[in-house]
Amino acid sequence: MLSLLLLSTVSIALVWLSRRIWYERFRRYRRFPQLPTSLLWGHLKIYHEIVQRGFLDCDHDHIFAQIHEALGRPPVVLLDYRPICRPVLVIASHAVAEQISRPSRQFRFSVPKLGLGFLEPVIGHTSILAAEGEAWKALRRTFSPWFAGPHLQALVPTIVEQTRGFVAQLDALADSGEAAPLVTLTTNLMYDIIGAALLDEDLHAQHRDPRHQSQLVRAFNHLVHAYWDDKIHLPWFFNPVNALRRRRRGARVQRLLQSIVRRKHAELQQQHETKAPFPQPQPPSITALALQPPTEDGDSSSSSTLTPALLNQACDQLRTFLLGGHDSPSATVAWALYELSRTPRAQSALQAELDALFGAGTRADAGAVQAALARAATGPDLLRRMVYLDAVLKETLRLQPPASTARCAPRGSGLVVRLPCDHPQPRPESPEHEHEHDPGLCLDDLILYNCNAIIHRDPAVFGPDAHVFRPERWLGPATIPPSAWRPYERGPRACIGQEFARIAMRVILAVVVRRYAFTKVGVGAVVRDAATGRPVMRPDGQFEVEAMVYTTRQITARPVDGLMMTVSRRGGEPEL
Ligand code: HEM
Numbered sequence: 001m002l003s004l005l006l007l008s009t010v011s012i013a014l015v016w017l018s019r020r021i022w023y024e025r026f027r028r029y030r031r032f033p034q035l036p037t038s039l040l041w042g043h044l045k046i047y048h049e050i051v052q053r054g055f056l057d058c059d060h061d062h063i064f065a066q067i068h069e070a071l072g073r074p075p076v077v078l079l080d081y082r083p084i085c086r087p088v089l090v091i092a093s094h095a096v097a098e099q100i101s102r103p104s105r106q107f108r109f110s111v112p113k114l115g116l117g118f119l120e121p122v123i124g125h126t127s128i129l130a131a132e133g134e135a136w137k138a139l140r141r142t143f144s145p146w147f148a149g150p151h152l153q154a155l156v157p158t159i160v161e162q163t164r165g166f167v168a169q170l171d172a173l174a175d176s177g178e179a180a181p182l183v184t185l186t187t188n189l190m191y192d193i194i195g196a197a198l199l200d201e202d203l204h205a206q207h208r209d210p211r212h213q214s215q216l217v218r219a220f221n222h223l224v225h226a227y228w229d230d231k232i233h234l235p236w237f238f239n240p241v242n243a244l245r246r247r248r249r250g251a252r253v254q255r256l257l258q259s260i261v262r263r264k265h266a267e268l269q270q271q272h273e274t275k276a277p278f279p280q281p282q283p284p285s286i287t288a289l290a291l292q293p294p295t296e297d298g299d300s301s302s303s304s305t306l307t308p309a310l311l312n313q314a315c316d317q318l319r320t321f322l323l324g325g326h327d328s329p330s331a332t333v334a335w336a337l338y339e340l341s342r343t344p345r346a347q348s349a350l351q352a353e354l355d356a357l358f359g360a361g362t363r364a365d366a367g368a369v370q371a372a373l374a375r376a377a378t379g380p381d382l383l384r385r386m387v388y389l390d391a392v393l394k395e396t397l398r399l400q401p402p403a404s405t406a407r408c409a410p411r412g413s414g415l416v417v418r419l420p421c422d423h424p425q426p427r428p429e430s431p432e433h434e435h436e437h438d439p440g441l442c443l444d445d446l447i448l449y450n451c452n453a454i455i456h457r458d459p460a461v462f463g464p465d466a467h468v469f470r471p472e473r474w475l476g477p478a479t480i481p482p483s484a485w486r487p488y489e490r491g492p493r494a495c496i497g498q499e500f501a502r503i504a505m506r507v508i509l510a511v512v513v514r515r516y517a518f519t520k521v522g523v524g525a526v527v528r529d530a531a532t533g534r535p536v537m538r539p540d541g542q543f544e545v546e547a548m549v550y551t552t553r554q555i556t557a558r559p560v561d562g563l564m565m566t567v568s569r570r571g572g573e574p575e576l
Helices: 002-027 044-053 060-070 094-101 117-123 133-147 149-154 156-176 182-199 215-225 240-274 286-290 308-341 344-358 366-374 379-384 387-399 498-512
Strands: 076-079 088-091 406-408 447-450 516-520 551-554 556-559 564-569
Touching: 044 060, 060 076, 060 088, 060 551, 088 094, 094 447, 117 215, 117 240, 117 308, 133 149, 133 286, 149 156, 149 498, 156 182, 156 366, 156 379, 156 498, 156 564, 182 215, 182 286, 182 308, 182 498, 215 240, 215 308, 240 286, 240 308, 286 308, 308 344, 308 387, 308 498, 308 516, 308 556, 308 564, 344 366, 344 387, 344 498, 366 379, 366 498, 379 498, 387 498
Parallel strands: 088 447
Antiparallel strands: 076 088, 406 447, 516 564, 551 556
């Protein structure tokens, strides 16, 4: 009798479970565009097969783009990663992305971020990047004045100063004729800029001998390497060794930063106590701001006691700025130099703009450009007038966006988005709902990924040449909807450092772009005509290349080979 009861209970449980799994896999998300799914593995199997067919180390954005294309470019694509993690909704339409990133009555600061637990070794657990609600608002309020226009303009001479090391490195490369990964050089440059401007520290990242770089730079690079080619951010138990490696390396970065912050705190206290007559550095250092414990009512008062909690919180913010500050701008500058090297029309237009601003006689004279930019009377105005250079940067960020936001609306919150009307609407729940007004798509509990790599190449917005580097599309009357370009994300959680990045990137390019010619070697090298040896020009005005340089995931998207280039001084470079 007992065994019969047991048997029937087990059978009922099994029937219930299989119906549940069937529902979860095939019915729950049936209105979402998606690839055929498997009962056991969802889309994991097909995702794996697509990865195997292409470059194994390519970034997940490429895989999403392929799936999106195969499905006929719908506004959203569902990828069911269960049982490994929640299903991901890849958002391919700027109109839908905008509904996620803008504030609403339901979500005052836009749809909450997806937990960034996997990044904790890099940014800590109180970082502004991951914080939510009032805690995030208080942090943002603390740091926003530092990132405001007038403060940033005062930093231009500091940024310019650091480009001297970059020029020295490029000169050395031009003399040697050797190829080097440009991204390594721009990364070191950005570390030095962030060190000087944000931390008020010389990080020696551009030292010719890497052994003389500061311990912080070496430790941070070491930590970031533990994130290379991480496609799905699997939970720690899938690779406990790497999880441990990240923790250990993260702890070392934290210790190094703590000793810097303790020193800065002591200096600030001394200045405060002695009421030093010399003026405070203008703008106040980020470290000083990070040491003001933010309160929810917006009052920030300098703390004389450096509690362990305050120390850790300050270090978490500094680590976040170190990450955001060095990573995306360095990749963007390197990509811009690559795209310019294969787009002679754009290179000439940029040269003409810089000639007009600095004088044609300063083409090879980096020192003259640096001096003009560093002068308070001329620098900000020169930067403001770099219209074509700004278009080059916009176009680079359009084609090679380093980052995209990932969000998640809590279960039961009832987040609904509407798809753009020019796309086929989602299937109704059932045939009897066929004629009802479309209620939109409910996105609760899904991982929402605004995929900029797809959004930025939408032919419906950018036309048939969406894949071509054409800075001119950003000049003249604005025809592109603002929400279709979102490399810094939009809404309240948009990048706090975007204006700083724009200034730094404009300074760097203005200093080097007329002085050097860059030639890609290896993947992405230009194709040359067998008879003449000259590069083959495509009808769209770009040189034909051997193979596209794809991106890999290294926390953000970075070019696979670091953009291996040779450098020559203009005038001395080989004829193309
Ligand atoms: C080309 C340059 C840059 C790009 C493309 C970029 C991109 C982004 C993106 C897409 C986000 C949103 C991330 C998310 O929602 O998860 C973001 C946030 C952030 N970025 Fe940047 N970033 C750049 C430069 C910088 C710089 C120079 C800094 C600091 C010096 C910085 C610091 C931050 C911080 C602190 C946040 C979090 C903001 C918040 O949640 O309030 N970024 N960035």
